[in-house]
Amino acid sequence: MGPGPEPAPGRPPARERAIAGFAAAFGGHPTALVRSPARVNLIGEHTDYNDGFCLPVAVDRELWIALRPSPGDADDAIELVSEQEARAARVTLPPPDVPPPAAAQRRTTEGWAGYVEGTAVMLAAAHGPLAGWQGVVASDIPTGAGLSSSAALELAVAAACAHIAGLPWDALAMARLAHRAENEWVGAATGLLDQLACVSGVAGHALLVDCRHGTVEPVPLPAHVAVVVLDTSTRRRIVTSAYADRRVECARATRLLGVPALRDVGPSLLAEAAGRLDPVALARARHVVTENQRVLDVAAALRAGDVATAGALLTEGHRSIRDDFAVSSAELDAMVEAALAAPGCLGARMTGGGFAGCAAALVDRALLDAFAAAALDGYHAATGLTGSVLPCSAVAGTVAEPCPGVSSPGHDRQEAHRDNRP
Numbered sequence: 001m002g003p004g005p006e007p008a009p010g011r012p013p014a015r016e017r018a019i020a021g022f023a024a025a026f027g028g029h030p031t032a033l034v035r036s037p038a039r040v041n042l043i044g045e046h047t048d049y050n051d052g053f054c055l056p057v058a059v060d061r062e063l064w065i066a067l068r069p070s071p072g073d074a075d076d077a078i079e080l081v082s083e084q085e086a087r088a089a090r091v092t093l094p095p096p097d098v099p100p101p102a103a104a105q106r107r108t109t110e111g112w113a114g115y116v117e118g119t120a121v122m123l124a125a126a127h128g129p130l131a132g133w134q135g136v137v138a139s140d141i142p143t144g145a146g147l148s149s150s151a152a153l154e155l156a157v158a159a160a161c162a163h164i165a166g167l168p169w170d171a172l173a174m175a176r177l178a179h180r181a182e183n184e185w186v187g188a189a190t191g192l193l194d195q196l197a198c199v200s201g202v203a204g205h206a207l208l209v210d211c212r213h214g215t216v217e218p219v220p221l222p223a224h225v226a227v228v229v230l231d232t233s234t235r236r237r238i239v240t241s242a243y244a245d246r247r248v249e250c251a252r253a254t255r256l257l258g259v260p261a262l263r264d265v266g267p268s269l270l271a272e273a274a275g276r277l278d279p280v281a282l283a284r285a286r287h288v289v290t291e292n293q294r295v296l297d298v299a300a301a302l303r304a305g306d307v308a309t310a311g312a313l314l315t316e317g318h319r320s321i322r323d324d325f326a327v328s329s330a331e332l333d334a335m336v337e338a339a340l341a342a343p344g345c346l347g348a349r350m351t352g353g354g355f356a357g358c359a360a361a362l363v364d365r366a367l368l369d370a371f372a373a374a375a376l377d378g379y380h381a382a383t384g385l386t387g388s389v390l391p392c393s394a395v396a397g398t399v400a401e402p403c404p405g406v407s408s409p410g411h412d413r414q415e416a417h418r419d420n421r422p
């Protein structure tokens with residue numbers, strides 16, 4: 001997607017903008033709304049493609065789609081207008097086939113529309129014909145900031161398609177489809193973390209994700225602690241090659257260690273086998289091995305209400321990703337140090353793929369205002385840049401619902417379904 005919106009003070013939230021945008025683009029009312037959250041990864045960075053563990057949180061920075069089925073006289077297509085993009089995404093149905101072998105040769109769309117088309121392609125391949133719809137997307141998720149705006153869009157499109165076509169919604173299966181769309185259609189070889197976090201969110205909880213088995217265990221976040229995103233205001237666009245380099249380095253370490261994945265390596269095996277690895281492969285492996293353990297330890301500490309230990313592990317995680325994995329930046333380091341020096345900070349680290357974007361901190365809620373002011377002052381003093389602080393709440397994952405106040409057969413069916421929920 002294109003450059004992200006920074007919600008201006010007084011700007012209506014994305015939900016309202018999507019509904020208003022729908023009336024302006026298509027006339028009339030949407031019949032359904034989709035909400036899809038951003039994710040902040042608390043800890044467990046670059047572990048997902050090593051079959052390891054992560055601890056993300058789905059947060060209340062959200063992307064919304066307002067939509068309705070295509071009118072009967074329209075060509076069967078998905079048409080999605082974005083408030084951020086000059087050109088709408090249009091996917092003619094049926095979408096192209098999944099390309100054999102995985103490569104984006106069959107793309108008919110360009111730019112952000114690739115996420116829409118790729119998701120439709122993977123859904124149709126798994127579930128059969130889709131039904132057309134028209135919608136407007138609005139987002140309060142900054143893009144390029146390491147908060148998974150792309151996964152939020154993919155899952156929102158999947159939820160919209162599933163809602164209109166009456167497909168079953170299985171969170172893990174949908175995360176895997178969206179992940180395939182990103183890898184095989186858009187061409188970004190990322191892991192499963194982002195999609196799984198967006199789709200599996202639970203209010204008030206972090207998510208302990210086991211990337212090998214695709215399982216997600218909600219971990220309660222203590223109420224007196226806030227997850228705070230600290231945006232450095234730096235964005236780096238060309239990070240795909242550095243990300244791919246890290247994947248290659250991890251694959252080399254895996255091969256030299258003779259294991260199925262770095263997930264299968266503990267500290268003692270790594271110490272014994274260190275001589276078989278070149279220094280770069282050893283450092284990358286050391287990060288992944290220690291990071292997997294930190295994820296499990298942070299989850300255990302949060303469950304025990306031991307926020308001091310959880311925070312200290314986050315900070316340790318930053319040193320590891322900075323020194324051993326080498327995906328931080330001067331600005332991310334400065335933001336982490338400024339956060340750590342601010343009142344109420346229990347721990348801080350960069351979050352997401354790295355190189356630019358955001359850090360995340362665990363902060364004592366009672367000291368939130370003093371924390372925000374001191375962290376931003378410290379960051380400005382160190383870099384000359386103006387950052388921003390976004391306190392976050394953990395929210396539920398991607399969901400499609402009928403638009404309130406609109407009655408339709410689909411709406412009535414959905415209401416009945418909701419009433420039967422446990």
Ligand code: GLA
Binds near residue numbers: 041044
């Ligand atoms: C990006 C990728 C994820 C994950 C993180 C690093 O966000 O999309 O799959 O690898 O980087 O943890």
